Amino acid sequence: MSPVLLALLAGAVVGLALGGMGGGGSLLAVPALVHLLGFAPVEATTASLVIVAITIATSLAAHGRDGNVRWRPGLLFAAAGLLPAALGGLLAARLPAALLTAAFSVLAAVAAVGMLRTRDDTPRTGSTSIARAAGAGAGLGAVTGLLGVGGGFLGVPALVRVVGLPVRAAVGTSLLVIALTSTASLAARGGTLSSLDWAVVGPFTAAAVLGAWDGRRLAARISGRVLQRVFGAVLLTVAALMLLDALVPR
Template identity: 60%
Template structure:
């Protein structure tokens, strides 16, 4: 009963995070599954991918209905990362877990720091950014943006395969910083990237999936899906710069936790 309650509460938090911020779900799910629900790291990674895949697809549908998904750039971003994710995933199997955790912490911290810079600039000159966005979107810059999306997506796919997460906590800052997406569009589009990356990663872990405790994973997933709808409504009420700050703080907290865990594991 305790495990079921923990699964429901944790699932709701993961879904709320994915729906509102477009990422961070697997970053939160893996530690909960390992430290609170007793999963092994391999089982937690596989279970997290299943949970995040189902939740991301639900949140993606909700954001798409609001017109917050840029399908062309998002598809190029996601497709470019599939092969690098597979190659990096194979390489990661030969690395110590503590090294991967340390790399995870460093990348999350850097992503958070980069997210804070666009948040300050957009807050400082909101009229300029809002005025330039439509003209940029209507101009002939769509092809260069698609090329940049593919390049960034390949790098993100490699990191996703290496770290074994959905990648939303990296996709959102990349879409904001590299492609100059406003936060709401970055959140919605990142869900497309997460869904593709998670499905691709999950397809290589079908053998491990049979060992999962579905009595825990199923309610966890159901609660996450319901939480994603509430997260979408929350994203609609909070401004873009505020969402960026929340997301950056979340990444910094996760980075600190994983850094301590990595250093502890290097015995």
């Protein structure tokens, strides 16, 4: 199968995940870029940030029109993550590929377990600690910058529990946070952008954008818990394969 066709198929799946659940697509984008399309881990995380940032920007506009983006808390949350995202982007280029792959697989496994378990995403009541919100935003930014993931699977629960947003608003607001932190990380990775195979990244991104719109429609018809469990099972398998790849050199 040609690389372009593989990129289109993988991009569609990533877009479905982003559109259907407000995040998690980058946890599939990186493995697809590495194992299906032959990208090195550092290039894959950079390409993933490009794909996620553009796909999320298109979804953010739709969520904004629907009134699901809380701009002030979202901007404050993102501001705390901008510097960690940039530093993470710089650090990623200096780490061994096997270490990046292993770290990514562990993160994917943690996210998968969280999706398979029933979680209480009830908004937190009472006053919100600025320090807690800043800490959560900084942590999310660092993960985004280092591993090239959007972080929606971490951002949505944090915005619900720490900031106190309703789930629907947290999904929309997390897109704003991810778009900004991804851009900060990409700015730090500027030197690796020119080395990307844009003949592959371009179709991948276009398919992800279209898939995200289908994902939003799919989410309206299928239970969110069902979507999470299916995605969690797939993600756990991907995490195991990537960890094996990191521990057993070819």
